[in-house]
Amino acid sequence: xxxxxxxxxxxxxxxxxxxxxxxxxxxxxxxxxxxxxxxxxxxxxxxxxxxxxxxxxxxxxxxxxxxxxxxxxxxxxxxxxxxxxxxxxxxxxxxxxxxxxxxxxxxxxxxxxxxxxxxxxxxxxxxxxxxxxxxxxxxxxxxxxxxxxxxxxxxxxxxxxxxxxxxxxxxxxxxxxxxxxxxxxxxxxxxxxxxxxxxxxxxxxxxxxxxxxxxxxxxxxxxxxxxxxxxxxxxxxxxxxxxxxxxxxxxxxxxxxxxxxxxxxxxxxxxxxxxxxxxxxxxxxxxxxxxxxxxxxxxxxxxxxxxxxxxxxxx
Amino acid sequence: xxxxxxxxxxxxxxxxxxxxxxxxxxxxxxxxxxxxxxxxxxxxxxxxxxxxxxxxxxxxxxxxxxxxxxxxxxxxxxxxxxxxxxxxxxxxxxxxxxxxxxxxxxxxxxxxxxxxxxxxxxxxxxxxxxxxxxxxxxxxxxxxxxxxxxxxxxxxxxxxxxxxxxxxxxxxxxxxxxxxxxxxxxxxxxxxxxxxxxxxxxxxxxxxxxxxxxxxxxxxxxxxxxxxxxxxxxxxxxxxxxxxxxxxxxxxxxxxxxxxxxxxxxxxxxxxxxxxxxxxxxxxxxxxxxxxxxxxxxxxxxxxxxxxxxxxxxxxxxxx
Numbered sequence: 001x002x003x004x005x006x007x008x009x010x011x012x013x014x015x016x017x018x019x020x021x022x023x024x025x026x027x028x029x030x031x032x033x034x035x036x037x038x039x040x041x042x043x044x045x046x047x048x049x050x051x052x053x054x055x056x057x058x059x060x061x062x063x064x065x066x067x068x069x070x071x072x073x074x075x076x077x078x079x080x081x082x083x084x085x086x087x088x089x090x091x092x093x094x095x096x097x098x099x100x101x102x103x104x105x106x107x108x109x110x111x112x113x114x115x116x117x118x119x120x121x122x123x124x125x126x127x128x129x130x131x132x133x134x135x136x137x138x139x140x141x142x143x144x145x146x147x148x149x150x151x152x153x154x155x156x157x158x159x160x161x162x163x164x165x166x167x168x169x170x171x172x173x174x175x176x177x178x179x180x181x182x183x184x185x186x187x188x189x190x191x192x193x194x195x196x197x198x199x200x201x202x203x204x205x206x207x208x209x210x211x212x213x214x215x216x217x218x219x220x221x222x223x224x225x226x227x228x229x230x231x232x233x234x235x236x237x238x239x240x241x242x243x244x245x246x247x248x249x250x251x252x253x254x255x256x257x258x259x260x261x262x263x264x265x266x267x268x269x270x271x272x273x274x275x276x277x278x279x280x281x282x283x284x285x286x287x288x289x290x291x292x293x294x295x296x297x298x299x300x301x302x303x304x305x306x307x308x309x310x311x312x313x314x315x
Numbered sequence: 316x317x318x319x320x321x322x323x324x325x326x327x328x329x330x331x332x333x334x335x336x337x338x339x340x341x342x343x344x345x346x347x348x349x350x351x352x353x354x355x356x357x358x359x360x361x362x363x364x365x366x367x368x369x370x371x372x373x374x375x376x377x378x379x380x381x382x383x384x385x386x387x388x389x390x391x392x393x394x395x396x397x398x399x400x401x402x403x404x405x406x407x408x409x410x411x412x413x414x415x416x417x418x419x420x421x422x423x424x425x426x427x428x429x430x431x432x433x434x435x436x437x438x439x440x441x442x443x444x445x446x447x448x449x450x451x452x453x454x455x456x457x458x459x460x461x462x463x464x465x466x467x468x469x470x471x472x473x474x475x476x477x478x479x480x481x482x483x484x485x486x487x488x489x490x491x492x493x494x495x496x497x498x499x500x501x502x503x504x505x506x507x508x509x510x511x512x513x514x515x516x517x518x519x520x521x522x523x524x525x526x527x528x529x530x531x532x533x534x535x536x537x538x539x540x541x542x543x544x545x546x547x548x549x550x551x552x553x554x555x556x557x558x559x560x561x562x563x564x565x566x567x568x569x570x571x572x573x574x575x576x577x578x579x580x581x582x583x584x585x586x587x588x589x590x591x592x593x594x595x596x597x598x599x600x601x602x603x604x605x606x607x608x609x610x611x612x613x614x615x616x617x618x619x620x621x622x623x624x625x626x627x628x629x630x631x632x633x634x635x
Binding site: 052133282 | 316318320321322324325328329332333335336339340341343344345346352353355356357359360362363364366367369370371372373374375377378379381427430431434435438444446447448449450451452453454455456457458460461462463464465466468475476477478479482511514515571572574575578579580582591594595598599604607608610611612614615618619622623
């Protein structure tokens with residue numbers, strides 16, 4: 001065993017005792033009960049809705065989901081609700097599911113593509129007033145999206161200089177551009193800030209030596225920076241993905257509530273009002289919208305936590 | 316529009332934006348001189364800066380300007396719109412509800428998150444236990460509202476319940492209760508939904524912060540005979556104080572801006588509206604553009620000091 005190994009083992013052992021002592025000071029049977037109580041309280045509502053989504057309509061309307069637990073067995077469970085909610089003419093969630101995907105992917109990629117070059121320029125190029133511009137971008141993060149909505153919507157509907165309106169009957173891209181652009185705009189300050197923070201930590205010697213070897217900024221950016229940036233880009237991408245996928249306000253305002261461009265959240269919120277008692281449909285619908293963010297979240301949690309704190313003041 | 320057409324449009328859009336970036340990179344790749352670098356800088360930042368200026372800066376200025384005009388946007392009315400927000404009885408209700416949200420959600424969810432983080436710290440299955448609480452963060456507020464609307468579902472006491480909360484009331488011998496309809500407590504039951512979502516955020520950040528407390532501090536305190544709740548009060552809390560502040564301010568900001576829960580669960584009826592929802596109603600349903608603008612500016616003004624404080628604390632946190 002090398003010296004380094006023994007030191008690290010010692011450190012681990014010491015850490016274990018010191019913090020487990022801190023833990024023990026608060027551990028008692030009551031503490032365990034409290035922890036379990038919180039955990040149960042936090043999971044039961046979701047489990048209830050999840051079980052409900054597999055129960056036949058008649059059962060859902062007459063008895064509580066917990067009765068399933070009293071007579072277990074999967075006999076009574078069915079996929080019928082999912083079938084009804086995805087393809088039924090009055091819910092049609094499959095269409096909205098496609099809309100959500102079509103909205104989300106560009107809304108994640110567009111701000112990244114623009115922010116990554118802007119962040120590079122702010123980190124490594126010299127320009128008079130560069131720092132002032134960067135602080136201005138950073139400061140604009142705090143503008144709540146509510147403040148921007150009506151004038152922005154007006155710009156989309158009646159742009160100046162006879163430009164092509166982005167909303168309305170013959171809008172380009174079927175009307176998606178208003179939502180895509182809005183998400184991009186609202187994400188840019190955060191994206192630039194996050195990527196700049198990360199990029200400016202990369203040692204300057206790396207850039208300098210590349211420049212001495214005759215590389216220009218574009219070469220440095222594509223060959224050196226982009227590969228190094230992957231974790232930061234991933235952190236932002238996951239944060240933005242969940243933000244856009246779960247967004248209601250932007251889609252509601254800029255999608256105009258039309259069937260062609262509205263995402264799942266808009267449709268579900270509407271169903272909650274019009275079909276408030278059809279819990280067999282609402283429960284299945286809720287899980288249709290939850291399943292993708294849950295998978296993304298569970299598989300990429302590591303990156304998400306990193307982006308979470310930095311992105312917390314967004315929107 | 317068919318699904319295929321939508322995906323085609325999606326790819327066109329992505330290609331467009333990536334194309335712009337690629338062209339910028341290509342056109343500037345030969346620039347080397349000092350003045351060339353300035354051109355390059357502008358080419359790199361202008362697309363983003365233009366979008367921010369058109370989509371954030373300009374609209375924000377217009378909205379602030381509009382908040383001093385009447386609903387048609389023709390006449391200046393001074394501070395009339397703001398006057399309405401602070402005098403009209405319905406708007407005052409909105410302000411009171413918002414105050415309840417902003418006071419309760421950050422404090423209660425941070426408290427629960429902190430307690431839970433301490434309780435499961437170094438416990439068996441810690442990761443799994445944390446995941447359970449953190450999970451609501453991944454789902455939409457619309458989804459969360461549906462989950463809880465089902466918990467609150469009301470049926471008369473004489474029939475079988477399908478909502479868990481009323482089933483519990485019934486089995487304890489109480490009358491069933493209209494959680495989302497009965498004023499003024501319905502606001503409280505909406506707040507529960509937001510607490511349920513935000514506690515996971517508080518728990519994650521605080522848990523990381525607790526693990527970062529240096530062991531020698533704890534060891535020294537222990538040698539001085541500090542233990543139990545005293546350790547928590549005098550060692551843990553002061554050590555994680557910057558994180559605590561960041562968590563509380565962050566949740567306050569989120570809460571001030573969130574309108575999804577109110578819209579999905581009650582539609583703002585039964586006296587449950589909050590600022591962010593009222594903004595939406597006045598701007599897009601009632602066509603009171605002036606009042607809507609004033610409400611948006613009020614959200615802005617309320618968020619502003621919290622964000623500034625939050626950013627400063629976060630800087631301090633990063634500096635450590």
